[in-house]
Amino acid sequence: MHRPARGIMQVMVASPPELERSASNDAVFAYLDPVGPTPPGRERNPYLDTGHHPDIVERVWRDLGAELPETARCRVNGNPVLAHHTSGAVIAFPRGTSYALWIPPGERADCDLLTRHTWGNATTTDLTEVVGEGWRWGRFDAREPGWCVAAHRWWDHDR
Numbered sequence: 001m002h003r004p005a006r007g008i009m010q011v012m013v014a015s016p017p018e019l020e021r022s023a024s025n026d027a028v029f030a031y032l033d034p035v036g037p038t039p040p041g042r043e044r045n046p047y048l049d050t051g052h053h054p055d056i057v058e059r060v061w062r063d064l065g066a067e068l069p070e071t072a073r074c075r076v077n078g079n080p081v082l083a084h085h086t087s088g089a090v091i092a093f094p095r096g097t098s099y100a101l102w103i104p105p106g107e108r109a110d111c112d113l114l115t116r117h118t119w120g121n122a123t124t125t126d127l128t129e130v131v132g133e134g135w136r137w138g139r140f141d142a143r144e145p146g147w148c149v150a151a152h153r154w155w156d157h158d159r
Helices: 026-031 054-064 105-110 144-156
Strands: 073-076 079-084 089-095 098-102 116-118 124-126 135-137
Touching (some): 054 079, 054 089, 054 098, 054 144, 079 144, 105 144
Antiparallel strands (some): 073 079, 089 098, 098 135, 116 124
């Protein structure tokens, strides 16, 4: 018997608010394609209706965001992301069947996650080129939630 991943199908979650575009998140806004129109007759399910694999959305919002304030869950162009809500800085986002997270400067030396990802169609995306310094592709590494907490704390200071 097939079970949906950790309750995604059982609970339809209302979409968190759209993040305002700012200097700290402009590159992510430019990179993430806008999500299409809301499905007719119902509210958009951010796990199923945004063009990203539901397990990846779950990884970003539930796993990486587990220790972050609820306000860290928001949307960019309709895409589910984690962000520091006060500064507007995005710290993690899904991209189809992968996800990216921003590693704060003090944590980068210990981070062995890659900046480049080669997709199934043989194209490669280098996060440094498309969203900037400090971005890495996730790989379900147990250290990633801690890096997201560190990133959120880093943005707590005036930047």
